Amino acid sequence: MRLVEFLQQLINGLSLGSVYALIALGYTMVYGIIGLINFAHADILMVGAFIGYFVATDFGFSFVPTLLIAMAGAGLAGVIIERVAYKPLRKAANISLLITAIGVSLLLENGFNWLFGGNPRTYPAGILAQKTIMFGPIRTDTLHLIILGTSLLLMILLQVVIYRTKIGKAMRATSTDKDAAALMGINVDTTISATFAIGSALAGAAGVLVSILYSSLDPYMGLQPGIKAFVAAVFGGIGLIPGAFAGGILLGLIETFVTAWNSQLSGAIAFVVLIIILIIKPSGLLGKNVSVKV
Amino acid sequence: MNRKILAAVLTAAMTASLAGCQGGGVSTKSSGGSGTASGGTIKVGVVTPLTGQTSTFGQSAQKGLQLLEEETNAAGGVLGSKVQFIFSDDEGKAATAVTVGQKLINSDKVVAIVGPLTSTCANSLAPICQQYQIPMVTGTGTNTKITQAGDFIFRTCFIDPFQGQAVATFAADDLKAKTAAIVYNNGDDYSKGLADAFNEYFTKKGGKIVDTETYNTGDKDFNAQLTKVAPKNPDVMFLPDYYNTVAVIAKEARAAGIKATFLGGDGWDSSDLFSIGGDAVNNSYFSNHYSPDDTAKEVVDFIKAYKAKYGQDTTPDAMAALNYDAGKVLLQCIAKAGGTDAAKIRDALKNYDGTVVSGHIKFNSSRDAVKAAVIIKTEDGKEKFFKKVQPDA
Numbered sequence: 001m002r003l004v005e006f007l008q009q010l011i012n013g014l015s016l017g018s019v020y021a022l023i024a025l026g027y028t029m030v031y032g033i034i035g036l037i038n039f040a041h042a043d044i045l046m047v048g049a050f051i052g053y054f055v056a057t058d059f060g061f062s063f064v065p066t067l068l069i070a071m072a073g074a075g076l077a078g079v080i081i082e083r084v085a086y087k088p089l090r091k092a093a094n095i096s097l098l099i100t101a102i103g104v105s106l107l108l109e110n111g112f113n114w115l116f117g118g119n120p121r122t123y124p125a126g127i128l129a130q131k132t133i134m135f136g137p138i139r140t141d142t143l144h145l146i147i148l149g150t151s152l153l154l155m156i157l158l159q160v161v162i163y164r165t166k167i168g169k170a171m172r173a174t175s176t177d178k179d180a181a182a183l184m185g186i187n188v189d190t191t192i193s194a195t196f197a198i199g200s201a202l203a204g205a206a207g208v209l210v211s212i213l214y215s216s217l218d219p220y221m222g223l224q225p226g227i228k229a230f231v232a233a234v235f236g237g238i239g240l241i242p243g244a245f246a247g248g249i250l251l252g253l254i255e256t257f258v259t260a261w262n263s264q265l266s267g268a269i270a271f272v273v274l275i276i277i278l279i280i281k282p283s284g285l286l287g288k289n290v291s292v293k294v
Numbered sequence: 295m296n297r298k299i300l301a302a303v304l305t306a307a308m309t310a311s312l313a314g315c316q317g318g319g320v321s322t323k324s325s326g327g328s329g330t331a332s333g334g335t336i337k338v339g340v341v342t343p344l345t346g347q348t349s350t351f352g353q354s355a356q357k358g359l360q361l362l363e364e365e366t367n368a369a370g371g372v373l374g375s376k377v378q379f380i381f382s383d384d385e386g387k388a389a390t391a392v393t394v395g396q397k398l399i400n401s402d403k404v405v406a407i408v409g410p411l412t413s414t415c416a417n418s419l420a421p422i423c424q425q426y427q428i429p430m431v432t433g434t435g436t437n438t439k440i441t442q443a444g445d446f447i448f449r450t451c452f453i454d455p456f457q458g459q460a461v462a463t464f465a466a467d468d469l470k471a472k473t474a475a476i477v478y479n480n481g482d483d484y485s486k487g488l489a490d491a492f493n494e495y496f497t498k499k500g501g502k503i504v505d506t507e508t509y510n511t512g513d514k515d516f517n518a519q520l521t522k523v524a525p526k527n528p529d530v531m532f533l534p535d536y537y538n539t540v541a542v543i544a545k546e547a548r549a550a551g552i553k554a555t556f557l558g559g560d561g562w563d564s565s566d567l568f569s570i571g572g573d574a575v576n577n578s579y580f581s582n583h584y585s586p587d588d589t590a591k592e593v594v595d596f597i598k599a600y601k602a603k604y605g606q607d608t609t610p611d612a613m614a615a616l617n618y619d620a621g622k623v624l625l626q627c628i629a630k631a632g633g634t635d636a637a638k639i640r641d642a643l644k645n646y647d648g649t650v651v652s653g654h655i656k657f658n659s660s661r662d663a664v665k666a667a668v669i670i671k672t673e674d675g676k677e678k679f680f681k682k683v684q685p686d687a
Contacts (some may be wrong), residue, residue: 013518016515118348120566244380
């Protein structure tokens with residue numbers, strides 16, 4: 001592989017990885033606090049993309065207000081889903097919650113397909129000008145840089161929220177022991193709602209960015225990136241915010257280089273990574289091995 | 295208590311959504327007998343994706359067939375019986391196609407099946423129809439293997455090798471292309487079949503395939519593959535997949551500095567190709583089954599009836615036309631067979647010779663329709679008829 005091609009693939013990998021990282025952040029945050037693998041996360045991304053699409057096309061909003069409304073809408077959707085679908089099962093076994101999450105995911109996908117049809121839609125062309133940037137022969141573009149920047153920024157912001165604010169303290173307490181946290185006067189319901197609101201707002205932001213990047217959105221758009229982001233979250237250590245970022249970037253790089261080597265393997269590689277990490281270090285790259293007392 | 299009610303409502307909603315996936319537009323209208331009674335209803339199953347990533351195709355197909363059902367019944371039905379199409383959703387997935395197909399055969403007691411729409415689904419349902427000896431006519435499954443399942447399986451469209459040959463020959467002869475790159479979906483029978491055919495015929499014509507890259511269903515980022523293609527600088531790039539994917543590939547390929555002319559197959563046919571791909575998909579060529587610009591009587595009549603039913607601003611795409619055709623050929627053969635006996639319908643299909651919207655249809659020994667393809671050029675965000683390619687005699 002020539003050096004120029006290698007550097008270009010490196011940029012490609014970082015770009016793809018930043019998309020995975022952006023989605024994985026929300027996944028991992030909800031898991032870290034509540035212990036639920038929210039399979040509907042990627043579908044909330046789709047909901048956010050749709051909300052953004054409607055405000056951008058019907059009201060002609062520019063990029064920043066579109067993004068904020070999509071985040072708010074997705075956050076609200078996340079809170080409603082938590083109240084309606086997950087809260088009644090809080091005392092039930094984890095597996096019930098997981099199955100419910102899959103149900104919510106199917107409901108959102110097929111519900112949106114039924115409401116709005118499966119035709120792919122596109123954001124108005126001028127919403128975010130995509131400019132190509134050349135570093136000599138190496139090419140990238142503004143949108144990928146924005147996505148990379150957004151994931152970095154959100155990762156730091158999340159760390160700050162969780163470790164430096166009152167609600168963050170409540171979240172950490174809830175994640176350690178729900179009942180004890182309640183006894184200490186923490187409103188567990190509000191805390192969990194806040195977790196879902198933040199996680200889902202992140203998904204909403206990702207939804208808008210991903211649909212602009214790939215110039216289309218449809219009810220099933222969350223399916224495949226959702227699976228990849230899940231792998232990225234596990235890869236980095238599920239529940240750990242920096243892990244989601246690192247896992248996403250690394251998965252993007254691995255996928256790109258394997259595809260560049262032999263594209264026949266492109267579909268399998270993410271899952272090979274998942275299997276290897278589960279065998280070698282089940283707690284993920286940045287995770288600590290916790291021994292469970294029996 | 296409150297929680298229980300909520301849980302019940304949610305369960306009901308989820309069940310409904312799941313049932314929605316599987317049931318699709320299944321009608322519960324009862325009919326006399328088991329779909330064979332004269333004077334009652336002739337039930338024909340339709341297996342098509344009404345949800346999922348290929349749902350736009352399935353919905354077009356459904357519109358075409360609903361138009362046919364309405365026209366047929368308004369004209370007195372078939373053999374004095376009303377015709378009822380029972381639509382089942384295969385979600386574009388091979389396993390679901392088998393499940394809903396078996397349900398149509400065993401519990402709805404359909405006399406024949408139109409579909410499945412995608413090659414992947416058609417390949418999985420064909421052996422089942424053959425086993426139950428239920429005539430199956432796919433209007434759009436272009437993968438070669440489908441009709442090899444047995445003598446009850448027919449198709450009213452051309453096959454991928456012909457389509458691949460038409461595009462490859464066009465690239466070599468009309469575009470004078472010497473080098474080509476192929477980027478195809480490794481997980482899709484249709485995409486793979488077309489890629490193989492293009493490879494074979496382009497090489498036969500003296501052209502050189504400089505790079506072949508693959509990806510998977512649902513992929514949106516093709517930069518790794520395209521970065522490899524770019525330095526090889528091919529004259530043409532063959533993208534045999536559906537419009538939603540090729541539009542993204544075309545856009546990323548132009549951004550990666552690939553100057554090749556893009557070529558594709560019938561999966562490109564959608565107005566959404568331009569809304570996603572923008573200028574990147576202009577000045578490309580793809581093969582298709584029919585062009586709405588055609589002035590043949592069947593085409594003009596079909597478009598007029600379609601507009602009358604669905605609105606003046608609609609244009610039937612190839613999916614609507616081809617499924618309308620598949621249904622029409624089947625109904626004509628049921629009429630010719632004089633009843634719903636499967637073997638007689640099969641024999642009537644074998645000897646069919648007629649003209650429908652997408653052209654003249656006659657089945658060859660492998661039960662595939664032998665008919666012409668059209669090459670469409672994309673220009674200024676529109677599909678334009680470019681030329682017709684006749685099959686080898």
